[in-house]
Amino acid sequence: MNLASQSGETGCSQLLFANFNQDNTSLAVGTKSGYKFFSLSSVDKLEQIYECTDTEDVCIVERLFSSSLVAIVSLKAPRKLKVCHFKKGTEICNYSYSNTILAVKLNRQRLIVCLEESLYIHNIRDMKVLHTIRETPPNPSGLCALSISNDNCYLAYPGSATIGEVQVFDTVNLRAANMIPAHDSPLAAVVFDASGTKLATASEKGTVIRVFSIPEGQKLFEFRRGVKRCVSICSLAFSMEGLYLSASSNTETVHIFKLETQKEKPTEEPTTWGGYFGKVLMASTTYLPSQVTEMFTQGRAFATVRLPFSGHKNICALALLDGSAEPPNEILEQGSHDRPLTAQTYNTAGMKDVILTNWPSKYTSAVFNQDLSDHCLIACIRYGAAVKRPPLITVKRSPKTLL
Numbered sequence: 001m002n003l004a005s006q007s008g009e010t011g012c013s014q015l016l017f018a019n020f021n022q023d024n025t026s027l028a029v030g031t032k033s034g035y036k037f038f039s040l041s042s043v044d045k046l047e048q049i050y051e052c053t054d055t056e057d058v059c060i061v062e063r064l065f066s067s068s069l070v071a072i073v074s075l076k077a078p079r080k081l082k083v084c085h086f087k088k089g090t091e092i093c094n095y096s097y098s099n100t101i102l103a104v105k106l107n108r109q110r111l112i113v114c115l116e117e118s119l120y121i122h123n124i125r126d127m128k129v130l131h132t133i134r135e136t137p138p139n140p141s142g143l144c145a146l147s148i149s150n151d152n153c154y155l156a157y158p159g160s161a162t163i164g165e166v167q168v169f170d171t172v173n174l175r176a177a178n179m180i181p182a183h184d185s186p187l188a189a190v191v192f193d194a195s196g197t198k199l200a201t202a203s204e205k206g207t208v209i210r211v212f213s214i215p216e217g218q219k220l221f222e223f224r225r226g227v228k229r230c231v232s233i234c235s236l237a238f239s240m241e242g243l244y245l246s247a248s249s250n251t252e253t254v255h256i257f258k259l260e261t262q263k264e265k266p267t268e269e270p271t272t273w274g275g276y277f278g279k280v281l282m283a284s285t286t287y288l289p290s291q292v293t294e295m296f297t298q299g300r301a302f303a304t305v306r307l308p309f310s311g312h313k314n315i316c317a318l319a320l321l322d323g324s325a326e327p328p329n330e331i332l333e334q335g336s337h338d339r340p341l342t343a344q345t346y347n348t349a350g351m352k353d354v355i356l357t358n359w360p361s362k363y364t365s366a367v368f369n370q371d372l373s374d375h376c377l378i379a380c381i382r383y384g385a386a387v388k389r390p391p392l393i394t395v396k397r398s399p400k401t402l403l
Contacts, residue, residue: 001235001315002059002102002142016075021063022107022148023194023240024319028070030058035072037063037086040319052086062104064124071104071111081113083127093127102142109153110171114142119157121171131174137161145190145199146171147214152196154214158187164203166190168215180217182210189247193238198259200245202233209236209247211259223257224300225249239318244302246318252310256318258302 001018017030020040026049027038034053038046057075064070068087073080078100083092095113103114110130111122119133137160144157153172159165164183169176183203191200198220202209207230211221223245225231231249238245245257307314 001313003313016057016059017061018315019062020237020315020317020319022065024237024317025066026063028061028063030061032057034058035061035070040317041321043321050086052089054089055082060101060104062106064106064108069106069124071106073101073104083111095122095127102139103144105144105146105155107146107148107153108150110146110155112144112146112155112171114139114144114157116140116142119144119155121155121174131171133157133169136167143187143190145192147192147196148194149192149196152214154192154196154199156190156192156199161186164201166199166201166212168199168217170215177215178217180212182212183208188233189236191236191238193242194240195242198238198242200236200238202236202247204232206231206233206249209233209245209257211245221257221259223247223255225255234313235315237315237317240320244318246316248314248316250311250313252307254305254307254316255301256303256305257300 060073
């Protein structure tokens, strides 16, 4: 979330950007003096794991999962994107664009650069521009979302500047997938779940949050954040398993909704006055205007969190914290030609050795003492038994040094 526009107003003059990585295991913060990464492994404290002071006024910093790949934009050069290996302190490449970069999104296949009226889709393996979506509706906030799934690698962005249309684009086959009429008011927030099969949306009105199936665009859930006041939704976030959805706004309340379908129960005759009243009320919704009927069918928050402040932009995430010192190790495996890298997460507890190679077919057995590449095939041996395949190149050291 780019905070540069309000940094002077909030009193946090140093803070320019804050965002979670794709699996909510770390937090990236951009400041006037550089950028920092924090681990989200503990509820007791926010542990800083890296700090860079080489680049000033960092208004965008996006990390690719738990890897060393990071995309950076500075206020001093707002049209220039730098892709770096932050642990080695080296720049991999840089690109310049025709206008200010408003947002950058990454997954294991694509890197998306969002300008006010265009979107650039890069292949993350070589950073080549695969496709450009031009003449999009004015999007001054850089609102867009990229699915982290390899199987459902979709991009979502506003399809209109006046109403809440969502354009869904297939970034693998490079074609439009759907246009979803989500809200009557312009969009304020969009987010995919981890599987890329659900999309949550909120409008500038901020009272209703909807969840749609992807790519079909069928409405699955509808939640009401409130009815007393319209608010500015700052962020939406799914939990990794897709069961919960959180929404934060410029108020002091963060809402958490549970995505579950109501099971049909056999009809029972009411036995109390309140039961009879409820039955009559629900029956009357057949004759009421649709706006009124929707209020009876919309879900309410499963839980809420009270913040000690209000009126500020913020960002939320739903993460599972197990108290371990490091997040689970990320394991990359060779995929098909159109999905070059897939990944699974394994807990590092009990891990003995790590297999590291770019071209497994070329090796039988050897021992290397240094990383071969950032985009390498990594697997693990748990107590000597290979998880996915026999060891080809074994690096006998702590897996933490490979992240």
